[in-house]
Amino acid sequence: MTRFQAPRGTQDVLPAMQPYWQAVLDAVREVTRLHGFQRIDTPVFEDARVFEKGSGDSTDIVEKEMYVFEDRGGDRLALTPEGTPAIVRAYLEHGMASWPQPVRLYTTHPMFRYDRPQKGRYRQHTQFDSEVLGSSDPLVDAEVITMLWRLYGMLGIRNITVRLGSLDDLEPRRAYIRDLKEYYRPHLASLSEDSQRRFERNPLRLLDSKDERDLPFKEGAPKLIDRLSPAAREHHEAVMAALRAANVKFLVDPLLVRGLDYYNRTVFEVVPDDDERAQGTIGGGGRYDGLVELLGGPPTPGIGFGTGIERIILEMQKNGITFEPSPAAEAFIVHRGEGTATAAIQLATALRDLGVATVVGEGDRSFKAQLRSANAAGARIALILGEDELANGVVLLKPLAGEGEQEPQPLAAAPAEVARRLRG
Incomplete structure (x- = not known):
């Protein structure tokens, strides 16, 4: 007789693990309340073009990881791989630009990516996603980062650091990208296949690679943080000042670029202090002032983050957080x-x-x-x-x-x- 198992890259959340999930969800509700966010829930699947346009066709999400299917009506749909484009689509569809700005939204939502399963990373996972649309104020960037930092603290997660960077704006960074390609061009044959492909399509992501073959070249690459435009430099310094005022521990990471095409200016990741190579990111995000336009809306600044609940729970356990078994009955x-x-x-x-x-x-x-x-x-x-x-x-x-x-x-x-x- 066939014995069925959960699909590869998924998990059953058994009763013993439910207290962790409840603790995270309770903390999410409280931290979003403290920071003035409203909940939104978007569908599990969307028009695939929402993510192809919103995430960029040169990202791993679109190229390799999306679950795409055609329904019986012939529509080409995708299971949600990440939250930001879906929330931006809802912002536009429901006329939220006419609401008092900025609009602060959050969700906890299942995400689906055909990725290599490993500890804390699943093909179906649940993400706490938070977005602020309608403000370019650097203090909003700092507030978003502070909310994520506060969430981890509420859950007993210690010994973590925010890695902070800036991608400048699209036009000023074109010259940097030319210089980056010139630096990497002599090394192309030594790079991983993914990096060789990204060299033409999205060279900035060469700095995002975790492949062992690419690591020796990253440190010597030119640093965008050293040559920001005056406006981006001022923005970056204001974010840092606000984070210091909020007692958020951060360091500037000149190699931080994030994996999605739509980011500009502020980018950040939260990484355990014992992860010297920053490969075990708990959560992260950044500013995306051009995304709303990509999805057919007017110019609208935005910033947000995503953090996987499964990854949070792993970090809670690493920090010694436990729960007494809950009785089934009194x-x-x-x-x-x-x-x-x-x-x-x-x-x-x-x-x-x-x-x-x-x-x-x-x-x-x-x-x-x-x-x-x-x-x-x-x-x-x-x-x-x-x-x-x-x-x-x-x-x-x-x-x-x-x-x-x-x-x-x-x-x-x-x-x-x-x-x-x-x-x-």
């Missing part, structure tokens, strides 16, 4: 005998109405077996109901933590008494 109803099933359901309903997590045992099992299940569920009190108890209008309350004796309680009063004991 109260467990043990019942057996004619007529007890209906009374058990009535008891459970009354207990749940009072906010008590309650599990009803299986009436075809012995009292002893049901009590074992009650202990396994982590319940603190068992309510035992047999035919004799039902005939006398009572239920036996039995503490399960080894404290106290079981005692009868009138059926009608039992739910309130159980709630009082649990909450007291």
Whole structure:
């Protein structure tokens, strides 16, 4: 018989891991509230052109990683590989440019990339994505970075650093790109196949390569951060000053370019301090003042970030963050005998109405077996109901933590008494 497994590059989030997910999602809700963001949810799939235009046709996402399919109506669609173009599409479609600017939006959204699976990186993963549209203020850049920094701190993630860079604006960096190509041209034969291909299509991404064959050439490459235009330099310095004021630990990384075509000016990644080669990025993002135009809108500045929840959880575990197992129930109803099933359901309903997590045992099992299940569920009190108890209008309350004796309680009063004991 065939035994099915989760597809390669995906995972089942089992009950033991749910407290980590809940902690991250709770922290996301709180940190976005503190920074004035509103939630948005976009579809799991979009017109494939949203990402081809928004992410750039020379990126790995578009070239290698997108899940693209044609539906029965002949539309060419893609599962969402990254959040920013989808949110920008929604911004334009719903006329958010007429809202008070800037518009601060966030989502937690499944992302899909046909990538090589490895620890913390899945073909389906969930990303916390945050975007600010309608402001070119460098303080907004710093605020976005600060929100991400605060999120990690709320989750107990320490010993991390923001790596900060600037890509200048599109026109001023054309001269830099010419110089970069001249530097790399004599080394082309020694570069990886991907870098040889990117040399013509997107040479800036030569600095983004993690391939061992490319690393020896990166340090000697000309640095864009050293030759920013005056406007970009002023912007960069304002971002750094604001980050210092917010007590965010950062360092300027002259080789930081990010992997998407639409970034300009501020770019950043958050990396564990023990990752000297910055290959284990937890999250990152940057400014993309030309993206809205690429997707058919008017010139609109924007900045945002993405951080994978699975990657966050790995870092939480690295930092020693653990959770006590959550009990499946506070109260467990043990019942057996004619007529007890209906009374058990009535008891459970009354207990749940009072906010008590309650599990009803299986009436075809012995009292002893049901009590074992009650202990396994982590319940603190068992309510035992047999035919004799039902005939006398009572239920036996039995503490399960080894404290106290079981005692009868009138059926009608039992739910309130159980709630009082649990909450007291």
